[in-house]
Amino acid sequence: MTDLTTTRDSGRQSGGGALLAVLALVTGIAAIVFGQAWLGAVAVGFVSAILITTVARNRAEEHSEPPATPLVEESPPGAPAPVRMPATLDADAVLHAMSDAVAPVAQAVAAHMWLEDPSSATLRLVAAVGPMSPAPQPLALDDEILGKSVREGAAALAPLARVQTGGVERVIWRFALPLTPGTARGVAAVDISVTADPNGMELARLTTPLRGALAGSLALHIARIETEMAAALVEVARDLSRRLDPEQVLQTALDTAMRMSDAATGSIMLTDPATGRLGIVKAEGLPADVVRDTSLGDGEGIAGWVLSTGQPLLIEDLPARPKSGRRHGIRSAVSVPIADSDGTLGIINVGSRSFPARFTESHMHALETLGKQTAVALRNANAVSSSRELYFDTLKALALAMETKDPYSKGGTERILSYATDIGAVLGLPEEQQEALRVAALLHDIGMAATGEPVGSIDRPLSTVEHGLLKLHPQIAAEILQELPALREVVPIVYHHHEWFDGHGYGGGLAGESIPLGARILAVADAYVAMTSPRPYRGAMSTTQALAELLDKAGAQFDPSVVSVLKDLLTTGDDRAPERQRP
Structure with a gap:
């Protein structure tokens, strides 16, 4: 040999x-x-x-005779078996291996792994196994065992508690090993139940071979968190890029922030361009008076501090803090700026009423990135909204100019627009359809110009030609609008707004729900405004008279559900119904 x-x-x-x-x-x-x-x-x-x-x-x-030395050194009788290395870096598997490693000298009752969160100076539980696993409450970094091991970068051993088992007093000891995966810091610990003081050197000898696996498991946990956060941020960036309405951008940002941080409360504050003060524009879980009355200047409160510094802030409360010292019951909070290279637009706030909160430095960094994404999306949405408003105001000016040809229709366009908008909102029209309905309310009678003299001002029966031209005006309007690609969603509403619910109207001969909902809404709003407006041959009807006429024709000329909504708007005192006429 x-x-x-x-x-x-x-x-x-x-x-x-x-x-x-x-x-x-x-x-x-x-x-x-x-x-x-x-x-x-x-x-x-x-x-x-x-x-x-x-x-x-x-x-x-x-020519020399070498000594007979075995290839593999055999363990002397009674020596502990070699440490069983885990097959994976799964946290539970590695911690079970740690429990098994100390089995020759002590009974393990728990094994657990912790990660330091520098922003809150706490240790956060990553995983735990065993019948006496610790609670998931964060531990302060000044903890006498786990915190000490992390701070000093050395193993620590100390007793935790005395217990009586079967008349025998046993002591629970905790042995901790520091872990340093990359730039992060953490600790793994095993709690043992013994009748005599344990040998720290022996525990270190038994568990040291597992330090690499423990550190690798903690690194894998960190990587998993960062990957999940990154995936969530990529998804929300994609979602925000599709939002062209500022309200939708803000709601998406708030929903995402609360979901990512598992928060109980959340709010988005924007700066008032006139005063520079922060006000709440979106909120979840906060009292209505708080949302209404909160106003913060530069440097005032947590949000004011974030606004003035442009830096995110994480505040982790202490369990012993009295309730009177908390704001709205919030014990932990994160505030980040909604900011980009062009400046700060506002603040995203999330809060937790429980301790411990789930907030960590990783959450704060993820929310900070969300704040930057929100700022870009909000500026884009505001620009699109401004363009839409300018575009809509231009169309409105055109419609009002057309009204000047008929003094009896003055003010009617704005009333039709307002009623149609309110009915559409109650019926839950999607934003795109609601926008098309608003434009259709402005331009539905653009084809009336083909009739020559405004029919509303004629105080005699219409001739056959005039009546034919009147019936053609929806088709003429639709053909005009069809030439404008941006208004093609409006065309079906305008073309079919004189269809009857029973199929006896004009346009395409449609009936019931085959008539576009926007057209059914416009038909009711248009008829109500026409009946409550004066004409050369009659006075304006009262609200009661007009509603009676609509109800009488519901199911024949008009959609009953649309008539019902308008009736509710007019009779319940809802402020959404403009210029209501009372009996």
């Missing part, structure tokens, strides 16, 4: 001799190059001596 140690030593010696020989040879070559004969002679002698010594040693070793 070959002695692995002797062979290695011999190899090292032979290797060392060869190295010296090479050095001597290099020296000889240098002597020849630089013309130093004496140096060359010394080098040749040195090489010869090395070669003779090496040959003699090798021959002696060939």
Whole structure:
């Protein structure tokens, strides 16, 4: 049997001799190059001596009898078995391996792993196994065992509690090992139940082989959190980029912030361009009076501080803090700026009423990124909204200009627009359809220009030609609007707004719900405004009279559900119904 140690030593010696020989040879070559004969002679002698010594040693070793040393060192009787290494870096698996490692000297009742959160100076529980696992409450970094191990970067051992089991007093001790995966810091600990003081050196010897696996498991946990946060932020960035309405951008941002941080309360505050003060524009879980009355200036309160510094802030309360010292019951909070390179637009706030909260530095950084994404999306949405308002105001000006041809229709367009908008909101029209309905309310009678003299001002029966032209005005309007790509969603509403619910109207001969909902809404709003407006041949009807007429024609000319909504708007005193006329 070959002695692995002797062979290695011999190899090292032979290797060392060869190295010296090479050095001597290099020296000889240098002597020849630089013309130093004496140096060359010394080098040749040195090489010869090395070669003779090496040959003699090798021959002696060939005739010597190596000691019989086993290839694998056997454990002496009674020694602990080798540490069982976990097959994966799963936290539970690694912690079970830690419990098993100390089994030869103590009964493990729990094993757990913690990660330091520098922003709150606490340790956060990552995983725990065993019948006496610790509660998930964060521990302050000044904890006497776990915190000490992290702060000092050394193992720590201390008693936790005394327990009586079967008449025998046992002591629960906690042994902690510091972990440093990358730039993060954490700690793994095993709690043991013993009747005598444990040997810290022995516990260290048994668990040290697992430190690499423990650190790897903690690093995997950190990577998993960061990956989940990154995936969530990519998804919300994609979602926000599709939002072109400022209200939708803000609601999406608030929903995302609360979901990411598992918060109980949340709010978005924006700065008032006139005063520069922060006010709440979106909120969840806060009292209505708080939402209404909160106003913060630069540097005032947490949000004011974030506004003035442009820095995110995480506040983790202490369990012992009295309730009177908390704001709206919030014990933990994160505030981040809604900011980009062009400045700060507002603040995102999330809060927790429980301790411990789930907030960590990772959450704060993720919310900070969300704040930047929200700022970009909000500026884009505001720009689109401004363009839409300008576009809508231009269409409105055109519609009002058309009204000047008919003094009896003055003010009717704005009333139709307002009623149609309110009915659409009650019926839950999607934003895109609601926008198309608003434009249709402005331009539905643009085809009336083809009739020549405004029919509303004629105080005699219409001629056959005039009546035919009147029936054609929805088609003429639709053909005009069809030429404008941006208004193509409006065309079906305008074209079908004189259809009857029973199919006897004009346009496409549609009936019931095959008529676009926007057209059914416009038909009711248009008819109500026409009946309550004066004409040369009659006075304006009262609200009661007009509603009676609509109810009488519901199911025949008008959609009953749309008539019902308008009736509710007019009779319940809802402020959404403009210029209501009372009986």
